[in-house]
Amino acid sequence: MSKTRRCPYCQRSFLPSVYRPQQEVCGQPECQRRRRADYHRKKLVSDPVYHQVVLESQKKWRDAHCEYQKQRRRANPQLVENNRQHQRQRDQKRRLGRLVKNNLVLDLKHSASEVWLVGSKVHDLDKNNLASAQVLILPSFGSLPTEPQPS
Ligand SMILES: [Zn+2]
Incomplete structure (x- = not known):
């Protein structure tokens, strides 16, 4: 029992199973x-x-x-292309992330089309000095321009 x-x-x-009394x-x-x-x-x-x-x-x-x-991947080349584009996007994000850390880029508006402000004088933005900054509107993927040289 x-x-x-x-x-x-x-x-x-x-109730423990009759087959597994230790249950x-x-x-x-x-x-x-x-x-x-x-x-x-x-x-x-x-x-x-x-x-x-x-x-x-x-x-x-x-x-x-x-x-x-x-x-x-062999059966579906489109998949490979999609993955490649996603990888490119990730690489781009990483590069931009590094630039942000170095205060070279500000993410102005993070949205479907990303707007980035790139320039060595970006830290002068608080003085509203936009002249030396460059505005880049990047497609959702693609290659980045070369990193700006510090002047
Ligand atoms: Zn239970």
Whole structure:
């Protein structure tokens, strides 16, 4: 005769399965998911062999996934072009980010078309000295002009 238990996740009472008298977590999918995740976490810390197996299976998954990605790219050249453009955008953002840190660029208006103020005298903006600054309206992607030389 089994007694009811309280599930540590949902706090509801449940009857352990006759097949698993040691059951400590109720049968709801969400609680079982949390139980497996907790088990996995604890096991990763306590069992180096398990940890190693997990790392290897993750690597295998990545390798397999990588092959899948390659095939996908081969099958769909447009995808590659889109990715390239996104990468270009990211590179551009990074470069602009660096310039911003160096006080060479101000992001005037962050919107669909980005407006950047570029120029070595940009820090004079507080004096409303716009003459030496250059306004660039960049398309959403594309190449950047060369970085301004400090005068
Ligand atoms: Zn539960």
